[in-house]
Amino acid sequence: MIQGPGGSSCEDKKDGGGCDSSQCGIEKLKENDNSRIRNVIAVMSGKGGVGKSSVTSLLACELSKKGYRVGVLDADITGPSVPKMFGVRGLADSNGLAIFPHVSATGIKIMSLNLLMPNEDDPVIWRGPIIAGAVKQFWTDVAWGNIDYLVVDLPPGTGDVPLTVMQSLPLNGVVVVTSPQDLANLIVTKAIKMTVQMNVPIIGLVENMSGAVCPHCGKEIELFGPGRGREMAKAFGIPFIGSIPLDPVLSRLCDEGGIEKYQSSLFINIDLMALPQ
Secondary structure (H helix, E strand, O other): OOEOHHHOEHHHHOOOOOOOOOOOOOOOOOOOOOEEEEEEEEEEOOOOOOOHHHHHHHHHHHHHHOOOOEEEEEOOOOOOOHHHHHOOOOOOEEOOOOEEOEEOOOOOEEEOHHHHOOOOOOOOOOOHHHHHHHHHHHHHOEOOEEEEEEEEEOOOOOOHHHHHHHHHOOOOEEEEEEOOOHHHHHHHHHHHHHHHHOOOOEEEEEEEOOOEEOOOOOOEEOOOOOOOHHHHHHHHOOOEEEEEOOOHHHHHHHHHOOHHHOOOOOOOOOOOOOOOO
């Protein structure tokens, strides 16, 4: 249970049963003078290895195709992979007062720790509070400019970084990612319950790695068992956005830094009507 001041739980702080950050002594971080961000969406799973970064990138690409101004904040500090998917590399520029995000081929702004390190394969050996502080700096110190949707790629777990993002950033909603395995669903359930306790709206659930199609016979193969994403979404009363099959084309484009070239209809009908336009 999340603990508030004096050892009381955040759940006890509000009649609705969720966390009230104002009563926990935590204030939302303010934008800097170089940023105007209208909506913030986090992509979360709780489980590692289910493809959160791929879903984050696909969502950002679809929003960009719709004509929105989009940014991606890579909050997976110790395992950043967003820059490689978009083919951006090299140190981010700074004028001493602000850090400037890289811009992808289609105009998506990207900030990741990999863009602040001399060597992209150097490990980040930091403790949780320092990692959480770096995520805050990506909000306070980066000159994002005018952004309609900032998509935040969260790391696995329900610890420091997800908690920091939910408490300190003005989140409009969360997209939850799972895979067909029961093991994944067990861990993802924890992430869903955390999101509910923190009073953050869940936009919907995506099931990744949902089978594959044999290129020779066309038969669909359930590599990780039958999909349970729709049932899981129904059990929690959240929208089921859809399933993403294992696709070697997507894997190749991610490796080549060309995810913006991938054709996906997953997020075409995503319901963002509840968010400010």
